[in-house]
Amino acid sequence: MPEGTLCNKSPIQTDETLKTLLSDTGGKQYYDEMKSLEVDIPLLWTTIQKTCKSRIRTWLKICAHCGMCADSCFLYRINDQDPKQVPAYKIQSTLGEIIRKKGKVDNAFMHMAMETAWAKCTCCNRCGLYCPHGIDMGIMFGYLRGLLYQQGFVPWELKIGAGMHRVYQAQMDVTDEDFVETFIWMAEEYEEDYPGLKVPVDKVGADIMYTVNAREVKHYPEDLAEAAILFHLAGENWTITSRGWEQTSLAMFAGDWEACKIQVESVYEAMERLKPKRMVGTECGHAHRATVVEGPYWAGRKDGLPPAESIHYVEWLAEALRTGKLKIDPKKRIKEPVTLQDSCNYVRNHGLKEITREIMSYIVEPGYFIDMSPNREHNYCCGGGGGFNGIGLYREQRNKALLTKRDQILNTGAKLVLAPCHNCWDAIRDLEEEYRIGIRWSFLKPLLIDMLEIPEHLKAQE
Amino acid sequence: MYDFLTGPGLWLSIGICLTGLCVRGVLYVKGLNWQLDRVAYTAHPKAGMKGALRSIFFWVLPFGTRSWRAQPLMTVLFFVFHIGAVGVPLFLSAHNMVLQEKLGFSFVSINQTAADIMSWGVIISAVFLTLRRMVLPEVRILTTTYDYLVLFLSAAPFLTGLICRYEIGNYSFFLIVHIILGEILLIAIPFTKLSHILLFFLSRAQLGMDFGIKRGGMKGKGLAW
Secondary structure (H helix, E strand, O other): OOOOOOOOOOOOOOHHHHHHHHOOHHHHHHHHHHOOOOOOHHHHHHHHHHHOOHHHHHHHHHOOOOOOOHHHOHHHHHOOOOHHHOHHHHHHHHHHHHHHOOOOOOHHHHHHHHHHHHHOOOOOOOHHHOOOOOOOHHHHHHHHHHHHHHOOOOOHHHHHHHHHHHHHOOOOOOOHHHHHHHHHHHHHHOOOOOOOOOOOEOOOOOOEEEEEOHHHHHOOHHHHHHHHHHHHHOOOOEEEOOOOOEOOOHHHHHOOHHHHHHHHHHHHHHHHHHOOOEEEEOOOHHHHHHHHHHHHHHOOOOOOOOOOEEEOHHHHHHHHHHOOOOOEOHHHOEOOOEEEOOOHHHHHOOOOHHHHHHHHHHHEOOOOEOOOOOOHHHOOOOOOHHHHHHOHHHHHHHHHHHHHHHHHHHHHOOOEEEOOOHHHHHHHHHHHHHHOOOOEEEOHHHHHHHHEOOOHHHOOOO | OHHHHHOHHHHHHHHHHHHHHHHHHHHHHHOOOHHHHOOOOOOOHHHHHHHHHHHHHHHHOOOOOHHHHHOHHHHHHHHHHHHHHHHHHHHEHHHHHHHHHHHOOOOOOEOHHHHHHHHHHHHHHHHHHHHHHHHOHHHHOOOOHHHHHHHHHHHHHHHHHHHHHOOOOOHHHHHHHHHHHHHHHHHHHHHOHHHHHHHHHHHHHHHHHHHHHHOOOOOOOOOOO
C-alpha cells in the first residue's frame, strides 16, 4: 500500500512529525505524494458499514432530486448557479457514489471528493433548512470528511491542525505554559489602567472557567487582556485553567474524530477538576460548536451536554449587560451604521439568534443597527467557514466565496461589521483586503471596553 | 381478472405496502444511533418531541417554511400533487365502495367534483414536475431515469383512473389497467423512494430532534423553519 512520507493515512502523533510536515511549505511535497496515495478500499467499506447508519443512508436514498436545496447554498449562488454546486449533487456524487460503489473508488475520485468536501461545502448546514425531507448535507459532508481523513485525503493545513490538537491539545503549537504566561503577562500590561486586575489560574469552584482560541495566545494576546478586563469590571469570580484551555477544534474541520475526542476531553477534564459553575468560551463559532454542541458526543456523554453548563461569550456579555454587571456609557454607544455577522456555528446551529441582537440594543444607538439579509438562522456563511479560510490549495475558491458576504454587507450600507466569531472575523478581514469596500470589522470585546462606565472603586488613581 | 385484482390482489398489495413500510420504519428507528448521529434522542424527550413536531408541522403546511415561500411555483406543484396523490386513493367514493365490499371497511368519501379536481391536479402537476426536471439545470443534473419512473408510477393510476371516470375507450380494459397500476404502485412503495410516504415523517422528525435537542432548541425560541 504506497503511502508518502508526509501524505499518508497515519495521524500525526509527535511534535517531530508535526514539524516535518510544517516545514513542507504550502504542502508541495504533501500534495505531490497524495497523487499516488492508494485508497484502502476494504478499510473504507468497513468503516462505512460500521458508521453509516439509517439516518445518512435514508437521506441519500429518499433524496427526491428536487433541487430545492440549490438556492440555499451560497456557493451555488456565487458560482454562477453552476449545477455542480447544487448541494444534493455534491453529496450524491461523492458520498453517495462511494456507498453505491461499496468503497471501490480510486485516487482521482478521492481528489475530487476532497475538493468537494472542503472547497464546495463549508458545513454551514443552511441547506438542511431548505430540504423538504430534512436532509442536512452539511452533516453528510462532515461525515465524508471523516472518511477522507482516514484515507489520507485531507488538505495539508488541516492535517497539521488535527496533529496540533493531538500533540498540543491546541490548534497551534502553544503549550500550557505559553498560555498561562501570556494571559498573566497581558493582564499585567493593563494593571495600571485597571487596578486589581488579576488572572486567577486553576481556581476551584469559580463561577466561570474561561476558555479561548489558541491563536489569541499566539497572535492576538490583546484579546486575552480584554477578556480579563471585562470579567474584572463585571466583578466576576472567574478563572482560567492551566490545562484544557483550548476550545477550538481544527480536528472537527479535518474530520479527525479521534483528535476531536482528545481535544474536547482535555476541556472536560478541566471542568471536572476545577468544578466551575459555568464555562464561558471566547468569541469563536466553531470552538463553541466543537466544545459545547458536538463535543459531548465525541466524549461519549449520553445527555449530549458538557460536564458544566457552557455558554458562548455573547451569552455571558448579554447577561452582564442585562443585569447591570457591565454598564454602557450612553454617550459612547455606536452612532454609525453597523451590522452584525451571524456565525453559523452558534446561531443556526445553536439557536443564539436573539442574544446578539440584545447586545446590539445595549451598545448601538437606536436606529443605527442594520441587519444583513438574510439573517439569524437563515444567514449565509461568512465564506470561510469549515476550515475553508485556512486552506491554501483552495484560496481562489475561498476568495470567490467571500463575495456573498461582501454583497450582504454592502447592501446594509454599514461601514462597521461586528463579528463575534474568529472564522467570520478572518473572512471579513480577508474580503476587505481582497475587495476593498472600505469597512472596519471587530470582535465585541475591544468595542465594549471603550464604551463601559467604570465603577468608581475600580478606576485607576490619577 | 377483476375479482382476482380486487380480491387477493388487493389484499396482497396493501399487505406488502403496509408490512414493507412497517419494516422500513422499524429499521430506520433501530438504525438511529445517538453517538454516531450526535443527537441525544432519549435524554431530552420534551425538547425532542417539540423539535420533531415543529419540523413536521411547518413543512406539511403550504408556504409554512422559508423554503416553500422562496419557491412558490414548486410549492404549489408539490402540494397539489401530494394532496391529490394521498386524498383520491383514500377518499374516492368508488374506492370506498370496493373497500367496503371486499375488505369490509371504508373511509369517508369526498364528492366527485372534488375528486375530479384533485385527480386533474395530480396529472397537471406531474406534467409540470416532469418539465421542471427537464428544464431547470439544477434539477436536471440530479435527475435520473429512476426519478422519471417513480413519477410515472405515481401518476399512471391517476391517468387511467380519469380515463375510467370519463369512460373513454374500453371501460373494463382501462379499469383492469388502472387497478394493476394502482397495485403495482402500492407494492413499489416500500421498495423505492416512494417509501418517503413514511420516511418523510421520520426523517423530518429526526432533523427536528437534532435541532430541538442539540442545535439550539433548548435555547430561545426554536428554529424558524
